[in-house]
Amino acid sequence: MREDTKTRRQAEIETAAYELLKERGYRSTSMLDIAKAAKASNETLYRWYGDKNGLFKTMVESNARATKAELNTAIADDVDPLETLGHVAPILLSMLLGDKAISLNRAAAADESGELGATIAAAGRDSIFPLIEKLVGRGLETAALAAPSASVAAEWFLSLLIGDLQIRRVNRTLPEPPDEDIRARATAAMRAFRRLCGA
Template sequence: MADSYAARRRAAIKEAAFEVLAEKGYKAASMLEIARRAKASNETLYKWFGNKQTLFGALVEDNAKEARELLQSALAEDHDPLDALTRLGPVLIGIVCGEKAVALNRAAAGDVFETGTLGKTIAQHGRNAILPLLTNLFAAAARAGKMTVTDPQEAADTYINLLIGDLQIRRAIGVTPIPGESEAATRSARAVAAMRVLHAA
């Protein structure tokens, strides 16, 4: 029961941290304000998370874990690697362009000249964690004779660039809204079509 209560309190603190981050930005987001929003003591926040960078680092890890689980689920449901890739595109766009990802990317930019830790955490738990999953998918496509791929990791990197392009940075600087389902599906289909041409079997 105690563990369950602590988990709920941690979740409430993290949700409050996202709210404060989205509203005030990284520099103005204080542990005191987050504690107030979460109806927790400032002492509790420092006891559980240590400092602001560690708290936001925990948010990065949670968001990345959710992303990996969604991708793994999409991959597991399809026996055809290219069908999986088509389904995967909109999921990946939703992950990297969603409100939480945008807030965290902005926070990382704000932390560059303070500790520089958030950007490294995002890279470690984001692209660096997702790329191996996509690499495995392209390796599977090559084994199945669906594509000609000599370097699955390079293919995965090319696919991400085709799918996302500058969309993530445009979201971070606030010049474009979250892509709707139709736009995400179109971008995904276009990226897969390009990969089929580049790596025709």
């Protein structure tokens, strides 16, 4: 199978998985259900993803890919940490408050096994937080930032950026914010972070 065809088919499978996740929840969605909804073979799903946990892990990773790419590029290119955080903030917030992340988190909240929540944490926060921490750590090393530690400063950054917005989206008390609201929140968070951690 050509790579572009495989990529297209994977996108169709993930779209079907999101739809079933919304309708049935994580526990009641099987690989066979997803395969049928995507008009794919069950064997293909198992060959590409390993199991249901592998499929949802891939979905979380796909959703976080743009944020991780920006952070990895900034780390590799030795770009100013505050400039990079300002650039990444709206991308990260948009991803976290978007329908895909919210669908995954709603399903995880209803999954008593904790399996989906653990998958989201491993493929999402646990892979992005160290990159933010590394970037902030560089700011501390160059004295561009001042904080008790890179870990604490990274936590402050995320708290200022996200606050309770994702929880409010998950429990349906906040609609998906428009792009201008995302940008305004990111700008305000960066302003506060600069005041808190600026050297």
